[in-house]
Amino acid sequence: MTAGSRAAASAALRISNLRAGYGKARVLHGLDLAVEPGEMVGVAGPNGVGKSTLLKAISGLMPRMADRMEFGGAPLKQSPVDAVVQGIAHVPEGRRVLADLTVEENLRIGGIGGRVQDFASVRQGVVDRFPSIVPLLHRKAGLLSGGQQQLVAIARGLVAQPRLLMVDELSLGLSPTAVASISAATVSSCRELGASLLWVDQNLAILGKHCDRVILLRDGVAVDIDPRDTGATNSAYF
Amino acid sequence: MQTSGVRTRRWVPVVAALALLIGACGSGGDSAGGSAEVGVSADTIRLAASQTLSGPGAASCAPSTDAAKLWFDKVNTDGGIAGRKIDFEVLDDGYDPARALANVRTFEKDKFAMVGACGSATAAAIYKTLSQKGIPFLFPTNGVSEVVKPASPGIFQVLPLYEDQTASMVRYGFEKSGKGSIFVVVNPLGAYQSAIDSAKKQATDLGGTFTNSAVATLGTTDYTPIALQIKQAKPDYVVMSMGGSDSAKFVNALVDQNAVPAKAILGTTASVAGSFLSSYNPGAASKIFFGSAIQLPAGKDADCTKLLAGTPAVDDPIALTGCASARAITTAITETKDLTRANLMKTIEGWQKKEVAPGILAELSFSSTDHIGISSLFIVQPQGRAFRTIATCPYGEDVQSQGACTAAA
Amino acid sequence: MGLLLSAGISGIAVGLLYGMIGFAIVMLYKSTGVANFAQGTLATLGGFVCWASMTDLGLPLWAAIVVALVASAVLGVAVYFVVIRPRPSAGNLNITVRTLGLSLLLLAVMEWRWGAGAPYRFPAIVEGTGVQVADFVVPAQSLLIAAVAAAIMGTLWALFRYSNVGLSFRAMAEQPDTARLLGLPATRLSAATWAISAVLGTVVAILLAPSSFLAPSTMESYLLFTFTGIVLGGLTSLPGALLGSVIVGVVSNVTIVALSLEAGVLVVFALLLVVMLLRPQGLLGRPESVRL
Numbered sequence: 001m002t003a004g005s006r007a008a009a010s011a012a013l014r015i016s017n018l019r020a021g022y023g024k025a026r027v028l029h030g031l032d033l034a035v036e037p038g039e040m041v042g043v044a045g046p047n048g049v050g051k052s053t054l055l056k057a058i059s060g061l062m063p064r065m066a067d068r069m070e071f072g073g074a075p076l077k078q079s080p081v082d083a084v085v086q087g088i089a090h091v092p093e094g095r096r097v098l099a100d101l102t103v104e105e106n107l108r109i110g111g112i113g114g115r116v117q118d119f120a121s122v123r124q125g126v127v128d129r130f131p132s133i134v135p136l137l138h139r140k141a142g143l144l145s146g147g148q149q150q151l152v153a154i155a156r157g158l159v160a161q162p163r164l165l166m167v168d169e170l171s172l173g174l175s176p177t178a179v180a181s182i183s184a185a186t187v188s189s190c191r192e193l194g195a196s197l198l199w200v201d202q203n204l205a206i207l208g209k210h211c212d213r214v215i216l217l218r219d220g221v222a223v224d225i226d227p228r229d230t231g232a233t234n235s236a237y238f
Numbered sequence: 239m240q241t242s243g244v245r246t247r248r249w250v251p252v253v254a255a256l257a258l259l260i261g262a263c264g265s266g267g268d269s270a271g272g273s274a275e276v277g278v279s280a281d282t283i284r285l286a287a288s289q290t291l292s293g294p295g296a297a298s299c300a301p302s303t304d305a306a307k308l309w310f311d312k313v314n315t316d317g318g319i320a321g322r323k324i325d326f327e328v329l330d331d332g333y334d335p336a337r338a339l340a341n342v343r344t345f346e347k348d349k350f351a352m353v354g355a356c357g358s359a360t361a362a363a364i365y366k367t368l369s370q371k372g373i374p375f376l377f378p379t380n381g382v383s384e385v386v387k388p389a390s391p392g393i394f395q396v397l398p399l400y401e402d403q404t405a406s407m408v409r410y411g412f413e414k415s416g417k418g419s420i421f422v423v424v425n426p427l428g429a430y431q432s433a434i435d436s437a438k439k440q441a442t443d444l445g446g447t448f449t450n451s452a453v454a455t456l457g458t459t460d461y462t463p464i465a466l467q468i469k470q471a472k473p474d475y476v477v478m479s480m481g482g483s484d485s486a487k488f489v490n491a492l493v494d495q496n497a498v499p500a501k502a503i504l505g506t507t508a509s510v511a512g513s514f515l516s517s518y519n520p521g522a523a524s525k526i527f528f529g530s531a532i533q534l535p536a537g538k539d540a541d542c543t544k545l546l547a548g549t550p551a552v553d554d555p556i557a558l559t560g561c562a563s564a565r566a567i568t569t570a571i572t573e574t575k576d577l578t579r580a581n582l583m584k585t586i587e588g589w590q591k592k593e594v595a596p597g598i599l600a601e602l603s604f605s606s607t608d609h610i611g612i613s614s615l616f617i618v619q620p621q622g623r624a625f626r627t628i629a630t631c632p633y634g635e636d637v638q639s640q641g642a643c644t645a646a647a
Numbered sequence: 648m649g650l651l652l653s654a655g656i657s658g659i660a661v662g663l664l665y666g667m668i669g670f671a672i673v674m675l676y677k678s679t680g681v682a683n684f685a686q687g688t689l690a691t692l693g694g695f696v697c698w699a700s701m702t703d704l705g706l707p708l709w710a711a712i713v714v715a716l717v718a719s720a721v722l723g724v725a726v727y728f729v730v731i732r733p734r735p736s737a738g739n740l741n742i743t744v745r746t747l748g749l750s751l752l753l754l755a756v757m758e759w760r761w762g763a764g765a766p767y768r769f770p771a772i773v774e775g776t777g778v779q780v781a782d783f784v785v786p787a788q789s790l791l792i793a794a795v796a797a798a799i800m801g802t803l804w805a806l807f808r809y810s811n812v813g814l815s816f817r818a819m820a821e822q823p824d825t826a827r828l829l830g831l832p833a834t835r836l837s838a839a840t841w842a843i844s845a846v847l848g849t850v851v852a853i854l855l856a857p858s859s860f861l862a863p864s865t866m867e868s869y870l871l872f873t874f875t876g877i878v879l880g881g882l883t884s885l886p887g888a889l890l891g892s893v894i895v896g897v898v899s900n901v902t903i904v905a906l907s908l909e910a911g912v913l914v915v916f917a918l919l920l921v922v923m924l925l926r927p928q929g930l931l932g933r934p935e936s937v938r939l
Contacts (some may be wrong), residue, residue, distance in 0.1 A: 084830030096825040098818050109818045112811050113830030297765040454908050457868045462657040463903040470650045494786045517768040517860040
């Protein structure tokens with residue numbers, strides 16, 4: 001498989017009637033969601049509404065039930081390893097960089113996990129899009145700032161050559177400047193690599209600025225909103 | 239080591255508590271006189287042993303009770319003793335004195351006598367209880383003096399004490415190769431200071447000198463430091479009282495470090511074990527002399543040699559000792575007319591220059607004040623993978639008054 | 648002075664042995680977070696497989712070693728699937744206790760099969776007079792041990808540092824969930840770790856057996872010093888395992904010569920206590936560098 005072939009393939013995500021949660025505390029109650037190939041989708045909603053749960057359910061990290069769960073025309077298996085192989089990269093909440101590994105090694109792990117054939121060129125392509133990562137390559141990831149770690153986590157997701165990148169709480173705990181630059185780099189990278197983006201964040205404004213479409217999670221189901229319509233947004237949050 | 243210790247001790251209190259309960263229930267039943275002795279019925283004599291069947295000592299200890307069992311089985315097959323069959327039960331004590339004591343409490347209600355097994359430390363833990371209850375403890379593999387000196391009622395052994403052996407071996411070495419300096423190395427096999435002291439006293443009494451001593455725990459991983467100390471001290475003799483594998487490790491360290499003493503390495507019965515033969519470096523064999531309670535190789539016509547023939551046990555000194563001891567026990571039982579514990583003790587105390595296992599054990603002599611039966615010590619030397627007896631030395635509590643050793647034919 | 652120097656050098660020789668046992672434990676701990684208490688008995692079992700291949704099957708030493716190494720790799724994988732993998736949610740303490748149970752089980756099996764007649768004298772892989780350093784003669788086998796220790800350490804270091812597999816081991820060790828999320832095959836990697844550590848253990852057993860003899864409990868007296876050495880050196884550091892173990896060997900042997908045998912053990916544990924108080928991560932261990 002070459003660098004481009006995976007991204008070029010049709011990669012629509014189709015989910016209907018998804019139910020998931022922690023133990024008996026169900027968080028998602030029959031959620032429907034579709035992400036078209038190349039589409040940038042933002043998911044907003046207050047804390048605890050099930051945004052992270054949605055991403056974990058898609059990548060198979062937690063048990064779930066659904067009438068339909070397909071990616072690129074194939075059913076999604078309940079296994080994170082299979083999800084990566086099918087082309088879904090998940091950048092988890094809190095970045096979760098591998099602290100004892102260098103940045104370079106973090107990127108390599110992304111490539112190993114994604115079964116990337118031509119790692120050197122894929123890595124170079126990603127590093128070129130995140131030039132600020134270059135001076136950090138040989139530092140331990142655990143010693144970086146929060147913004148730098150977020151960058152590493154996203155780059156690590158991208159070297160797996162995903163057809164869908166899922167980012168959980170990109171803006172959490174970061175300065176507005178850092179959020180702005182990382183968001184821009186992420187979205188433009190996805191567009192250039194032909195990957196779609198499913199981006200979960202509490203920061204509705206940043207989602208609205210970068211995404212093609214924003215949906216709001218409320219009571220465990222998804223509602224399409226116009227992020228510029230503050231009235232609708234406020235009623236969703238409160 | 240650490241882990242197994244923790245594991246085993248966890249249930250020891252439970253066993254001990256159970257044993258106490260059982261003991262309390264059973265202690266009322268041993269007062270009946272005549273032939274209605276505890277552990278003796280019309281058709282059975284119940285014997286028992288507490289043996290090291292687990293842990294590091296198990297491999298070298300277990301053959302003694304295994305061989306004893308073979309002997310008892312043979313006696314039973316031949317019709318038993320006066321119509322009675324021998325029932326022999328062995329419980330594991332893991333060389334743990336507390337477990338040995340718990341085993342005794344289990345046995346005391348229905349066993350006639352305890353058969354000796356491995357271990358000075360375990361023997362020292364149980365002999366008082368056995369003696370107080372009047373239960374005979376026949377021929378423990380013990381080298382510690384408090385168990386048999388002064389004589390406790392019912393406690394008899396055939397093996398020589400370590401402290402007497404180290405003195406005897408120093409005397410043998412000086413007699414053979416001339417007086418000189420000694421360096422003593424011991425494992426703490428029960429009380430050990432007396433073994434060092436008596437070697438020191440013997441050496442200085444005979445005009446030699448004492449250089450130094452070292453105490454190493456059983457299972458020491460590296461004997462090199464002691465070998466280096468010896469290399470620097472340059473003694474004429476190394477005197478050791480150590481377990482079988484430890485003896486081999488120590489001797490090998492001496493060889494590796496070119497620290498083998500000028501005249502001889504002298505050891506006690508503790509070294510005379512299959513575990514030494516299987517693992518020592520034969521390069522030092524010509525300088526090694528060990529005291530042994532049994533003749534090696536055992537006489538071809540001896541009952542135990544025939545019984546163990548064809549098994550590895552026939553070359554294992556500990557198995558031979560176990561079989562010979564069992565043979566001594568059945569001899570004593572056969573010679574006791576009215577079979578009670580008290581009468582059995584009288585029978586053994588009456589033995590003078592008694593041949594109980596010719597070809598293996600030397601003659602045994604006991605009295606009411608002397609419960610160590612052995613009268614001479616065999617001197618053996620390793621040759622390849624076997625020991626060979628090269629001399630016989632008189633053995634007794636007073637080493638000074640003994641005559642000279644005689645070379646074996 | 649000459650005596651102390653010789654004792655020090657002899658301590659290095661025995662310390663290398665402790666360190667080699669430590670490698671396998673550290674490597675498994677690094678990759679799975681489990682302190683494997685069965686390492687000693689697994690290694691001894693490997694030694695016995697080698698022994699049995701020579702005595703029962705009549706193979707030459709080199710062939711027996713190959714058989715033992717292959718068998719221990721298989722055994723390592725089997726242990727992972729049968730003992731370690733079921734119910735992973737039970738936590739590392741539970742799994743550590745399982746290794747303790749496994750150790751006792753294997754010990755019992757070896758006592759049953761090979762207990763009688765043990766210890767066995769195991770053939771040395773190299774013969775020779777060795778090399779004299781100060782008053783201490785370094786036996787040929789010790790030179791071999793030093794060479795193998797260096798080779799193993801170099802290989803493991805390169806494995807963890809440069810190879811994809813080694814990198815995956817480290818990722819798994821640090822964050823098992825994240826490693827899975829990134830698509831690393833957790834099960835296969837864990838099984839491989841167990842295979843490698845079992846093979847390492849067998850290498851050590853085969854090197855150790857000529858001097859310590861082969862008996863079911865051979866490794867147990869070494870393990871105490873090994874654990875002391877690797878905790879001293881930092882539980883996650885391979886060079887630390889070697890350094891800590893060599894320190895344990897040198898300190899104990901010098902103390903034994905200068906004072907007494909009991910003092911040797913005492914000083915080693917006192918040293919461990921002091922290091923743990925002053926530098927809890929061990930000499931070469933790294934403090935957790937996760938930013939919260």
